[in-house]
Amino acid sequence: MIQPPLATSFLQSSNFRDVLYIIAFSLFIQGLRGLSGPTTAVRGNRIAAVGMAIAVIATLLNPLEGNWGLIVLGVALGAAVGIPAARQVKMTAMPQMVALFNGVGGGAVFLISWSEFRLTDGYSFTPTYIAIFSLFAAIVGSVSFWGSNIAFGKLQEIIPGRPISFGSAQQIVNLVLLVLAVAGAVDIIQGNHSELVFIGVLVCAALLGNAVVLPIGGADMPVVISLLNAFTGLSAAATGIALDNTALIVAGMIVGASGTILTNLMATAMNRSIPAIVAGGFGGTGAVEGASGAGEHAGTVRSTTAADAAIQLAYASRVMIVPGYGMAVAQAQHAVRELTKELEKRGVEVAFAIHPVAGRMPGHMNVLLAEADVPYDQLEEMEEANGEFGRTDVSLVIGANDVTNPAAKNTPSSPIYGMPILEVSDSHSVIVIKRSMNPGFAGIENELYYEPETTMLFGDAKTAVTEITSELANI
Amino acid sequence: MILASTLTTNLAILVLAGFIGFVVISKVPNTLHTPLMSGTNAIHGIVILGGLLIIGLAGNDAFNKVILVIAIAFGTINVIGGFLVTDRMLEMFKSRPKPAPSEQKDGSGDGGSTPGKGKDS
Numbered sequence: 001m002i003q004p005p006l007a008t009s010f011l012q013s014s015n016f017r018d019v020l021y022i023i024a025f026s027l028f029i030q031g032l033r034g035l036s037g038p039t040t041a042v043r044g045n046r047i048a049a050v051g052m053a054i055a056v057i058a059t060l061l062n063p064l065e066g067n068w069g070l071i072v073l074g075v076a077l078g079a080a081v082g083i084p085a086a087r088q089v090k091m092t093a094m095p096q097m098v099a100l101f102n103g104v105g106g107g108a109v110f111l112i113s114w115s116e117f118r119l120t121d122g123y124s125f126t127p128t129y130i131a132i133f134s135l136f137a138a139i140v141g142s143v144s145f146w147g148s149n150i151a152f153g154k155l156q157e158i159i160p161g162r163p164i165s166f167g168s169a170q171q172i173v174n175l176v177l178l179v180l181a182v183a184g185a186v187d188i189i190q191g192n193h194s195e196l197v198f199i200g201v202l203v204c205a206a207l208l209g210n211a212v213v214l215p216i217g218g219a220d221m222p223v224v225i226s227l228l229n230a231f232t233g234l235s236a237a238a239t240g241i242a243l244d245n246t247a248l249i250v251a252g253m254i255v256g257a258s259g260t261i262l263t264n265l266m267a268t269a270m271n272r273s274i275p276a277i278v279a280g281g282f283g284g285t286g287a288v289e290g291a292s293g294a295g296e297h298a299g300t301v302r303s304t305t306a307a308d309a310a311i312q313l314a315y316a317s318r319v320m321i322v323p324g325y326g327m328a329v330a331q332a333q334h335a336v337r338e339l340t341k342e343l344e345k346r347g348v349e350v351a352f353a354i355h356p357v358a359g360r361m362p363g364h365m366n367v368l369l370a371e372a373d374v375p376y377d378q379l380e381e382m383e384e385a386n387g388e389f390g391r392t393d394v395s396l397v398i399g400a401n402d403v404t405n406p407a408a409k410n411t412p413s414s415p416i417y418g419m420p421i422l423e424v425s426d427s428h429s430v431i432v433i434k435r436s437m438n439p440g441f442a443g444i445e446n447e448l449y450y451e452p453e454t455t456m457l458f459g460d461a462k463t464a465v466t467e468i469t470s471e472l473a474n475i
Numbered sequence: 476m477i478l479a480s481t482l483t484t485n486l487a488i489l490v491l492a493g494f495i496g497f498v499v500i501s502k503v504p505n506t507l508h509t510p511l512m513s514g515t516n517a518i519h520g521i522v523i524l525g526g527l528l529i530i531g532l533a534g535n536d537a538f539n540k541v542i543l544v545i546a547i548a549f550g551t552i553n554v555i556g557g558f559l560v561t562d563r564m565l566e567m568f569k570s571r572p573k574p575a576p577s578e579q580k581d582g583s584g585d586g587g588s589t590p591g592k593g594k595d596s
Contacts, residue, residue, distance in 0.1 A: 028518055029495060035511050036502040038568040045514050045565055049558040052521065059527045066531040067540065074526070074544040078551020085552075086559035094564070098513050101557050104549035105519050111546035112525040115539050119532055129482050229516055236522045237492075241485045243525055249485055250492040255519040257496025262512060356505060363508030370567040381505060 012063040018246065020058035025250035027051030032254065038376070055247045091371050092328040095360040096155040099225045102232055103148030109141030109235045110202060116242065122193025134242040135185040138198075139205040140235035144228045146209030151225050154218055155360070161218030170215055171279070177208040212278060219402065220277045222361040223266045227274065230259025262362065269356035271408075271418040301437070304455040306464060309396075309431050310471035316393035318349045320385065322422055323369065325359055326399020326434065330461035333372030336398060339469045340374070346472075351378050353385035353395075353422050355403035382422060389426035397424060397432040397448075399461045405446045416444060430454040433464045510564045517557025523550025 010016060028051045034044020059065070082101075089097045113134045117123065123131035153159035166173050181204035184197050216224055233255025240248025267274050304312075313319055327336065340350045352374065358365035366379060380388070389395065397404055400422075407414040408421045424430055430453055437449070437456075448454055457464050503511050526546040533539045 025492075029499060032499045032511075032514070032518075033502070035507055035514060036504070038507065038565075041507055041510060041568060042562065042565040045510070045558060045561045048514065048518060049562075052518070052554055052558070055521060055524055056527065059524045062528065062531065064531045065527070067533060070530055070533075070540055070544050071527060071547060074530075074547025075551045077544070077548035078553075079555055081548070082552035082554075082556030083559065086556040086563070089560060091564070094509060094513070094560075097556075097560060098516055101513070101516050101520075101553050101560075105516070105522060105553040108520075108522045108526060108546040108549040108553065111542045111549070112522060112529060115526075115529050115533070115543050115546070118536060118539050119529060119534075127482075226512060229512060229519070233515070233519045236519045237489060239522055239525045241482070241489065243528055244481055244485065245524060245528070246485070246488055248521055248524055249488050251518050251521040253489050253492035254496035254499070255515045257493050258500040258511065258515040261497065261500050262508060265508075359509075361509050361512065363506055363510070366506045367509050367564050367567065370564075376506075379506075 011061050017058045017061055020054055020061075021245065021247040024051040024055035024058065024247045027054065028251050028254065032258075055251075058247075091368050092325075092331075092359075093156075094364060094367065095222055095225060096152050098229070098361070099148045099152040099155060099221075102225060102229050103145050103152060106141045106144030106148060106228070106232045106235065109232065109239055110138045110145060110205070112239060113138035113141065113242075114198065114202065117188075117198050118195065122188065122195065122198070124193055128189060130242045131189045133238040135188060135201065137235040137238040137242065138202060139181050139185065140231050140238070142202050142205035143209040143212070144231045144235065146206045147213040147228050147231075148225065150210055150213040151221050151228065154213075155221055159214075161221075163215045163217045165215030166211075170211070174208060174211050177204050177211060180204045181208060216277060220270075220272065222357065223263060223270070223272070223274070223277050225361070226259055226263040226266055227278075228259075230256050230263060233257075233259055266357060266362055269362070269420060271416075271420060300450045302455045304431065304457050306457065306467035307471045309455075309457050310468045310475060312394055312429065312431065313343060313348065313396070313468065314346055314472055314475050316348055318351075318388075318392050318394075319343060320351055320353050320380075320389065320392045320395045320424075320427060322353045322355075322395055322397040322400045322404060322424055323358065323365055324355075324398065324400025324403065326401070327461050328359060328365075328368045328399070330399065330463075332398065332460075332462035332465050333368055333374075335462050335465040335469065337372045337374055339465050339472070340378070342469050342472045351380050351385070351388070353382070353389075353424075354379050355382055355400070355422050356420075358400065358403060382420060386423045386426075389423050392427035393429065395424045395427040395430045397430060397434075398465065399433065401434075401446055402444060404448050405444065406451075407444065407447050410447070414444060424448060425451055425453065428453065431457055433457045433459065433461050435460060507565075507568070510561050510568075513557055513564065514561040517554055517561060520550050520553030520557055523547060523554060526550055 028048050031044045031048030034040040116134050120126050154161050181201050184201035187197055213224055233252050237249050237252030237256060240252055343350050354365050356362055402416060404422050404424045406425055408416045408419040411417055425448055432449060449456060526543050530543040533543055
């Protein structure tokens with residue numbers, strides 16, 4: 001890197017770098033504003049990416065920069081992992097991907113804090129506030145790293161989705177770990193320069209991240225990822241204060257705000273409080289109650305065939321499709337799109353009812369249907385759709401389960417009681433495409449399947465939908 | 476004194492950024508929440524700057540170099556992966572509001588897609 005002296009002094013002046021950082025965070029904000037509409041969103045994301053490139057370049061202009069070989073090595077390693085992962089990941093696996101990317105972000109935060117601790121000899125020569133923010137980043141980053149990895153493992157089904165916990169001792173264990181981590185941090189802030197204490201803090205935070213996420217059931221996992229996303233953002237902002245870097249502060253804080261809003265929205269859509277989710281245990285009890293519920297209803301399930309379903313759909317004037325994660329797993333989006341086209345040819349009015357947490361994160365189903373070229377104006381959000389089930393002839397439930405469960409309205413003892421649902425049972429008839437009678441992600445039996453207007457079409461979503469479409473063509 | 480003012484300036488930036496974040500993010504429609512989550516996820520990959528800043532100071536501390544290379548690799552995965560995957564998702568939305576573009580084999584418009592009409596209000 002040989003540069004003319006004049007250019008070097010200008011490019012390396014700290015004012016120039018600060019201006020670049022200001023441009024960078026302005027671009028982040030402008031980019032996120034673009035996400036307010038589908039037409040501007042692509043550009044918005046790219047604007048934010050340009051902001052990121054500018055921030056990185058500004059940092060590399062720092063005259064104290066060095067170890068270029070190591071920088072190239074780190075970036076090359078990251079690109080080698082990140083690019084193929086982002087290119088190849090299936091849209092259905094998006095929640096895991098976000099969890100994984102979030103986790104590595106948290107990992108970077110705590111490693112940077114650790115390195116800062118070593119370079120400053122345990123914060124020996126720095127103002128106290130820098131130690132405070134750096135340690136905050138270390139703890140939160142570590143919790144986020146381990147928590148996200150567990151969340152990834154659960155969604156990817158490497159780790160069982162059911163809650164794993166210490167039972168009633170769970171809260172005490174979490175509290176003790178948190179207190180130990182904070183106590184270690186306070187000890188360092190008060191002048192203990194021992195790296196062992198710092199490692200102890202990291203270990204406690206790591207155990208805490210595991211202990212908090214392991215007991216949480218699979219159904220609540222997207223909320224957890226969103227919460228951890230907010231955590232990583234806040235820890236990045238704290239790193240920014242410790243390193244006196246405005247781009248880090250602004251970007252981190254905006255992510256913190258975004259994660260907080262999304263977490264709240266999701267928790268509301270599932271009628272769950274965030275403390276209750278973090279307290280864990282959801283899903284496990286539901287399976288037990290579901291088992292007893294199955295006994296009460298046994299024998300009243302009616303199954304149907306693709307031909308009958310096709311006739312039912314063909315003579316309907318209005319059909320509402322209720323897609324769920326099962327549809328996505330079976331990769332049936334495109335088959336469903338063909339079915340809607342076939343129905344529309346016959347003059348049937350078709351709409352999609354989208355629950356806010358359909359799929360596995362908010363807006364996930366919209367992404368999946370967009371992938372299959374389903375037009376926006378056929379997608380109805382929950383409130384809108386619930387007003388229309390009354391005048392719907394056939395509701396076709398494809399791989400959706402918990403979000404249609406009337407127990408959320410009728411059974412106060414149910415773990416999902418109070419969760420807003422799509423009121424599918426208001427429509428004149430319901431066809432449910434499902435592989436078996438197994439309960440859904442939350443592990444709860446669905447009363448909808450036993451209601452008189454409901455018929456079940458057992459089979460793989462894609463096969464079943466394709467069969468219905470070809471039967472339709474024969475009518 | 477100078478240090479104290481750096482802290483307060485940075486805290487002011489922090490608080491203002493928080494408010495801007497709330498305002499900007501509140502305007503994002505439900506439809507785009509998954510890309511939003513993955514996009515903001517990419518943005519917090521900005522911690523890579525921390526790694527880049529410190530690695531120049533790492534000197535001869537071999538262990539420090541190792542953890543900083545890992546941190547930079549992690550940050551890169553977060554940033555590049557996050558932006559790429561968000562771009563992939565948003566591309567799918569982009570083609571939607573256009574009425575029957577000729578390059579799309581099934582864009583016959585029978586779904587009644589209307590220009591500019593989306594759930595983005």
